[in-house]
Amino acid sequence: MQNPKTDTADRLYNLIANEEDARVCTDIPDEACREVPRNFFLILGSNVLTKLGDLLISPKTVLAWLLSAIGAPALVAWLVPIRESGSMVPQMVIGAWVRRKPVRKWFWTLGSFGQSASVLAMAASVWFLEGYAAGWGVLGALVLFSLARGFCSISMKDVQGKCIPKKRRGRLAGLASTIGGSATVVLTVVLFWDRGEPGVLFYTLLLLLAAGLWIVAGLLFASVDEYEGETGGGGNALREAVKSLSLLRDDALFRHFVITRALLLCSALASPYFVVLAQKNTDNGWLLGVFLLASSLASSVSASVWGWMADTSSRKVMIRGGAMASGVCLIVGITAVVAGTDLGSVWFYPGAFFVLSIAHAGVRLGRKTYLVDMAGGNKRTDYTAVSNTVIxxxxxxxxxxxxxxxxxxxxxxxxxxxxxGLAGMLSALRLQEVTAD
Known part of the structure; x- marks a missing residue:
């Protein structure tokens, strides 16, 4: 007799994936194919919860406000570099360690628990310390948070590549972003409806809530049914990491992908400057909430569309996302040069930010799907590690x-x-198609 929960998962998965093609599991074993519906929703739930957690400790918004509120504004400049690069730079060493293990979901689970512990350390710093002592405590915890996130980044693509068939990975990522984006819209309105300045208690409870989300996400991911995969790199992790850099020299397609991804960083780097220009034109306290809503809405309305498109061609998703990002940056820049930065409309920069956020969602989802589809077996882990370290x-x-x-x-x-971004789009045009069978 079939488990009712399994039967429900199968029905929901069939509705989402439109599972009519019996050959959809051509790139994963039959035993893994049988577990796809259940694994699909476990991975989906884990991703949604971590996306909500990311909103609650966003370095561009919440943590920046927090450091200013506790009297450590000079440390704000370090938040985004630590958050982004701290999880990427060590990944060749992490990847060399991870690829020795035939089952890798535990690295993601431990990484999620590590992120939870780091956020708890942030909450403790805010509650028990003051001024720059609290600020340095938050930054130290953010370093640990980023390192733990590196384990999640390395293992997620590999587990997803083994548990979800090629033609369904894009819509999994897109659906997670859509649900997460929709939930963040609601959460943003609930949390920031009051335009007054939040106190230390508010930030502490916010951090505790985020820590709880990562714990639940880790427990969900631990329940994924992952079959054993290829192993390799039995030597010293650092030596294996340096050795894996040869991929950039020997693998032309991978090298081209890394160059393209680097050029498309414009979609992530430009966002804060839109906010800065908007802040110069108005001192309305609700403007930051508008930018938060714009980011959340952009993800919720576009991610699933990008995901379905990525299942057809992740390369074209990167091209279109890069074109949008480049276009909106050039339009904003040229307009500001011609008409001045004070455009007389408070909505111009949030509107441009909304379009840029849609573009960034496409670039991010397209390059993630492209990397997973580009490689198989142990190469997937090496590609992820080298790419993220270089980036x-x-x-x-x-x-x-x-x-x-x-x-x-x-x-x-x-x-x-x-x-x-324009150069990145042109580079993506010359990339090889990897999504099609």
Missing amino acids: GCLLLLTGGLTALVSMVSNVAVILVLGLM
Whole structure:
């Protein structure tokens, strides 16, 4: 007799995936194919919960406000570099360790628990310390958070590649972003409806809530039925990590992908400068909430569309996302040069930010799906580790360069990033198709 929960999962999965093609599981074994519906929803639930957690500790919004509120505003500049690069740079070493294990879901589970513990450390720093002591406590916990996230990033693509068939990975990522984005819209309205300045108790409870979300996500992911896969790299992890850099020299397709991904960083780097220009034109306290809503709405309305498109061609998703990101940056930059940064409309920059967020969702989902589809077996882990490590280093370098350009003007940064995105789109046009069978 079939388990009612399994039967429900099968029916829901058939509705979402439109499972009519019996050959959809051609790239995963039969035993893994039987568990796809249940694994689909376990991975989906884990992703949605972590996306909500990311909103609650967003370095661009919540943590920036928090450091200012506790009297450590000078530390705000370190939040985004630590959050993004801290999880990417060590990934070649992490990847060399992870690929030795035939079952890798436990790395994601432990990484999720590690992120929860780090957020609890942030809450303790805020509650028990003051001023810069609390600020340094938050930054130290963020370093640990980013390292734990590196384990999740490395293992997620591999587990997903083994448990979800190629033609369903894009819609899994898209559905997770849509549900997570919709939930964040509601959460943003609930949390930031009051325009007054939140107190320390509010931030502490916010961090505790986020920590709880990562614990539940880790428990869900631990329930995924993952079959044993290829192993390798039995030697020293650091030596194996350095050895894996040869992929950039020997694998032309992978090298081209990394270059394209680096150029498309414009979709992530330009967002704060839209906010900065908007803040110069108005001091309305609700404007930050508008940007939060714009980001959440962009994810909820576009991610599933991007996901379905990525199942047909993840390359074309990167092209379209790059074109949108480049276009909106160039339009905003040129408009600001011609008409001045004070455009007389408070909605211009949030509207542009909304379009940029849609573009970034496409770029992010397209390059993730492309990487998973590009490689199989142990190569998937190596590709993820090398790509993320290189991009993490380039992110720090690009961040430093944009900081220097911003000394000239914020508009100059947006124009430079727009041209960078244009180059990324042209590079994606020359990428090889990997999604089609």
